[in-house]
Amino acid sequence: MADDTLKIEADSGGIYLTLVSDEISLPAVMRFLERQGVRKYNAKAVEELVRQKIRTRQKIAERNVVDERDAVIGVQIAKDGLSATVTLEPPFFTKPWPSAQDIEDTLTQKGVTFGIDKEAIANLLSLRATGDAILVAKGEAPKNGANARIELILDPDKVNEQEAEQTTEKIDYRTRSVFLNVRTGDKIAVKHQATEGQDGTSVLGVLLKAVPGKDIGFSVGSGLEVSEDGLTLSALLDGRLLNRDKKLMVLPELEVNGDVDFGVGNINFTGSVKIKGAVRDGFSVVATGDIEISEVVEGAHIETASNVTIGGGVRGMGKGKILADGTIKMGFADQAYLRSRGDIEVKNAILHSEVVAQNNVTVMGGSKGQIAGGKVQAGMEVICQTLGSEMGTRTEVIVGLPPEQVERRKELQTVLAQNKEENEKIEANLVFLKKLEQAGKLDDEKRQIMVKLMQSKFKLQASLKSTQEELQELEERLELGKAKGVVRVKGVCYPGVNITIRGVSYAVQSPFKFASFSYVDGEVKMKSYDA
Numbered sequence: 001m002a003d004d005t006l007k008i009e010a011d012s013g014g015i016y017l018t019l020v021s022d023e024i025s026l027p028a029v030m031r032f033l034e035r036q037g038v039r040k041y042n043a044k045a046v047e048e049l050v051r052q053k054i055r056t057r058q059k060i061a062e063r064n065v066v067d068e069r070d071a072v073i074g075v076q077i078a079k080d081g082l083s084a085t086v087t088l089e090p091p092f093f094t095k096p097w098p099s100a101q102d103i104e105d106t107l108t109q110k111g112v113t114f115g116i117d118k119e120a121i122a123n124l125l126s127l128r129a130t131g132d133a134i135l136v137a138k139g140e141a142p143k144n145g146a147n148a149r150i151e152l153i154l155d156p157d158k159v160n161e162q163e164a165e166q167t168t169e170k171i172d173y174r175t176r177s178v179f180l181n182v183r184t185g186d187k188i189a190v191k192h193q194a195t196e197g198q199d200g201t202s203v204l205g206v207l208l209k210a211v212p213g214k215d216i217g218f219s220v221g222s223g224l225e226v227s228e229d230g231l232t233l234s235a236l237l238d239g240r241l242l243n244r245d246k247k248l249m250v251l252p253e254l255e256v257n258g259d260v261d262f263g264v265g266n267i268n269f270t271g272s273v274k275i276k277g278a279v280r281d282g283f284s285v286v287a288t289g290d291i292e293i294s295e296v297v298e299g300a301h302i303e304t305a306s307n308v309t310i311g312g313g314v315r316g317m318g319k320g321k322i323l324a325d326g327t328i329k330m331g332f333a334d335q336a337y338l339r340s341r342g343d344i345e346v347k348n349a350i351l352h353s354e355v356v357a358q359n360n361v362t363v364m365g366g367s368k369g370q371i372a373g374g375k376v377q378a379g380m381e382v383i384c385q386t387l388g389s390e391m392g393t394r395t396e397v398i399v400g401l402p403p404e405q406v407e408r409r410k411e412l413q414t415v416l417a418q419n420k421e422e423n424e425k426i427e428a429n430l431v432f433l434k435k436l437e438q439a440g441k442l443d444d445e446k447r448q449i450m451v452k453l454m455q456s457k458f459k460l461q462a463s464l465k466s467t468q469e470e471l472q473e474l475e476e477r478l479e480l481g482k483a484k485g486v487v488r489v490k491g492v493c494y495p496g497v498n499i500t501i502r503g504v505s506y507a508v509q510s511p512f513k514f515a516s517f518s519y520v521d522g523e524v525k526m527k528s529y530d531a
Helices: 026-035 043-052 100-109 118-127 161-165 403-438 444-481
Strands: 006-011 014-019 058-061 072-077 083-089 134-138 149-152 180-182 187-192 224-226 232-235 239-244 247-251 253-256 267-269 272-275 284-287 291-293 301-304 308-310 314-324 328-340 344-357 360-363 370-378 381-384 395-399 486-493 497-501 504-507 512-520 523-528
Touching (some): 006 026, 014 043, 043 058, 072 100, 083 100, 100 118, 100 134, 224 247, 239 253, 272 284, 301 308, 381 395, 497 523
Parallel strands (some): 284 301, 308 328, 314 328, 344 360, 360 381, 381 486, 395 497
Antiparallel strands (some): 006 014, 072 083, 180 239, 224 232, 239 247, 512 523
């Protein structure tokens, strides 16, 4: 047998090697002999042949029938049974190479029946690769099932993650919040169920069982509910979502152990809020439930659909606002805006503030109980210890008509006037178009305009009727409320105070003690405090 550089022959006298080309190295000759199945030869003779580039046939080995064996096909099966390899020892060069069928038969004898790669076997024989273990069969590994997992839609531990990732944009730390607010029905988390997995098969044809995934349930605290199918976790009530002791829960009350400042951010909460510190300048607290603040409120915005209680008071600096649908209670108010749909109760003083209450404003119980400066409005009564100041500070008090109802009446009157004006314009245009129609001069374009005007007229008339009905109802309530309205001063009422009851004003010209002011026969009259 021969290739381009070497030729090998055998007869009864031995095995012979001929150098066909000078361009060959000793390692190449050794590899050639290995591929030809010549396992024992005279290494020195081969080395001399190559070194001296001898071109005549040289004997390199004796002829030994024992060494002249057939090819040996070795099969190795991996411990996990997922692969099988073949190593091929070449036959003596006078003997034939094995066929693909020979290799497949050997695999079968070893029990390999699954995943046999016939292309790999063909490549092995084509390249006559010897010594290396060649992958010829591959099993299918079992795919174990995925464990059930909980995916958080809302994560209370990552509430500010998005802001923290913003490295190129300026962050407004007032608008950031360390609390996660949720509403009833909000989806908090979903469960992805465990899977069974997929069985595999070894190269020996043995079934390899997959391990099914493990199940897991929601770790649920109060304020949350799991859907009937067990796959969704939702909020059962409005409140703060938090993770406590590795359990999610929703609490209807938000508690802040310190101040509302840059460390906390603005609060917008669907529930009650309890703040053990102060609310600093520029921040806001908005809630649907009660708001309790232990210390002071600076130039901040406080708003709730319920009650507000402030242990200290409000240093508004001309921008602090307290808005409540319920009662507002505090120690003092200085340069602040207070607005309540119920009562406003202040212990010490209301100074240079604008105060509006649907019912009563009471400034009593503290060391001063004083109203001085600004404007105080109440639907029913204003009661205080001291009204005005010795310096004659201008102080305005208005009682007798609910301020919000008065404002609403103004809004309705404005809307009514606008609607009437618009209705008159529509009527004028319709009169003109109808005249054209009677004269036979109404083209298609003008007819479309007339149709649109008619539609607008019907809508406007419906709006006018609704506005007029609301205004009439409001006027009736205001008329009934005119009988109310009293200002009571238990201590001193100073000059500089202007009291308005049912639209009639009374300017205090000299100090009065233990006085009350009410509307009698078209005038504001002063009586004793107990009257």
